[in-house]
Amino acid sequence: MIEDPLGPLDPDFAAAFKRDDRRPPCQLYLVSPLDVAGAFPDRLARALDAGPVAAFQFRVKDINQHDAARLAEPLQRICADRDVAFIVNDSVSLAKRIGADGVHLGQDDGDAREAREILGPSVQIGVTCHDSRHLAMEAGDAGADYVAFGSFYPTTTKEVKHRPDPVILSWWSTLFELPCVAIGGITPQNAAPLIAAGADFIAVSGAVWSGDEAAAVRAFNELLG
Numbered sequence: 001m002i003e004d005p006l007g008p009l010d011p012d013f014a015a016a017f018k019r020d021d022r023r024p025p026c027q028l029y030l031v032s033p034l035d036v037a038g039a040f041p042d043r044l045a046r047a048l049d050a051g052p053v054a055a056f057q058f059r060v061k062d063i064n065q066h067d068a069a070r071l072a073e074p075l076q077r078i079c080a081d082r083d084v085a086f087i088v089n090d091s092v093s094l095a096k097r098i099g100a101d102g103v104h105l106g107q108d109d110g111d112a113r114e115a116r117e118i119l120g121p122s123v124q125i126g127v128t129c130h131d132s133r134h135l136a137m138e139a140g141d142a143g144a145d146y147v148a149f150g151s152f153y154p155t156t157t158k159e160v161k162h163r164p165d166p167v168i169l170s171w172w173s174t175l176f177e178l179p180c181v182a183i184g185g186i187t188p189q190n191a192a193p194l195i196a197a198g199a200d201f202i203a204v205s206g207a208v209w210s211g212d213e214a215a216a217v218r219a220f221n222e223l224l225g
Contacts, residue, residue: 006133009167017170019198026195027054028220029181031089031205032075034061041074043213048082050214051221054201055124057104059089069098076100085124092118102126102145107135112142126181131164133171140178147172148203151184152194156206166197173198188219195223 030053033040044056056079058072072088076098079086087102088095092115095103102124103115112125119125126146127139136147149164149172172180179200186194187207194202202224208216 009133009165009171014165014167014170014197017167017174017198019173019196023173023200026199026224027201028052028217028224029055029057029201029203030208030217031057031183031203032059033205033209034059036060036071036075041078043209044075045078047208047213047217048078048084050217052224053082053084053217055085055087055102057087057089057203058100059205065091065094065097068094072098072100087124087126095119095123104128104148112139112144116143130161131168133168136172136180140176144178146179146181146201148181148183150182150203152182153185153187153190155185166193169194169197169199173200188216188223191220191223 030047036058047053056075058075060068060071076086085101087104088098088100089104090106090109092103092110096119100123103119104126105112105115106128107130112127115125124145125143126148127144129136129139129147129149131149136149139147149168151163152166169180169182180198181201181203182194182199183203186202186204191202202220204220
């Protein structure tokens, strides 16, 4: 838990929350597994063809940039053919190298202002803000295009150190136009409270790639309406 300078949120805030009808409905944001070789491009195409997906995040670890770019190429093409934003996790340099639609920065991956200078005005920049309203406001001030809160539920995708309450989504979307992403252990069974709390996107990985990806995308989109 990050010590948020803003203090705890009023628990009654969530009960009073009502989503602004002018805000677009919540959308699906897919995050890749760490292994995107082999048959994964076919799985990605199948997932994207199963229902609306707003964005796909390319998330690989511990490989050099040349190999990462090679793995990204077919996936980027699949996304472009379906008008799905292709977001690179962590690496501004890789995002620039392959002409990605965006980059997602963790708290240790550099500043959104620096990323903007390198990538230009049209590239989407997202920032992980864990459970901190303060970090989210700083990201917005630095020019981020969206902020991500989580992990809302236990997940095997990465080590969980921060567990925000869904009310942080309500607070954010009430005060700020900037979109917010909910991430962490989200499944078709537990996503509804996050959607109701005001998430603009739900970011999902294991719930899609650990089984039938097309069925999972359809299940999420039934919830998203």
